[in-house]
Amino acid sequence: MVLGWLLFLVMALPSGTxxxxxxxxxxxxxxxxxxxxxxxxxxxxxxxxxxGTAPGLGSITNKGCVRSSSCGREEPVTYQGVTYSLISTCCYGQLCNRALDPADSRMAETPTGLALSVLLLRWL
Structure with a gap:
């Protein structure tokens, strides 16, 4: 029984762990x-x-991986011949930059939290 719960827990954890x-x-x-x-x-x-922003123009966006030391830094980037000021905002978790709204990224951890809660309640 305990082995089954441990297997369930490992499968429920995000692969980033x-x-x-x-x-x-x-x-x-x-x-x-x-x-x-x-x-x-x-x-x-x-x-x-x-x-990224440039005076008098709309904004630009991008996503990906960046060195931790670059988090929060402002850097110039050129897009379609215009230099934009781009700020890289880091997040910490598996696929955390997939959401449009930062509040949505917290929802990605809900299944793991639910699995842990069920496991703890089962042992009590």
């Missing part, structure tokens, strides 16, 4: 729709969403 973190990757775009594709990050990298 096993070492490799997955994030969404999306090239620089001026579109609000940036669904991205799955990519794996290195050990010293975090998922990020980059938001």
């Amino acid at each position: 096993t070492g490799t973190k997955s994030c969404m990757f999306c090239e620089l775009t001026d579109s609000l729709n940036c669904p991205g594709i799955l990519m794996s990050c290195g050990d010293d990298e975090e998922c990020f969403t980059g938001q």
Whole structure:
């Protein structure tokens, strides 16, 4: 019985807890729709969403993996001949940069929390 619960718990944990973190990757775009594709990050990298602005123009966005030391930094990037000021905002968790709204990324951890709660209640 306990072995079954342990197996269930391991299967319910996000795969990021096993070492490799997955994030969404999306090239620089001026579109609000940036669904991205799955990519794996290195050990010293975090998922990020980059938001860029240029005076008098709309914003640009991109997603992917970035070194932890670059989190929160503002850097110039060129998109379609215009230099934008891009800020990389990091998040910490498996596929955490897939959500459009940062509050949505917290929902990704709900199944794991629910599994842990059920397991704890079962032992009480």
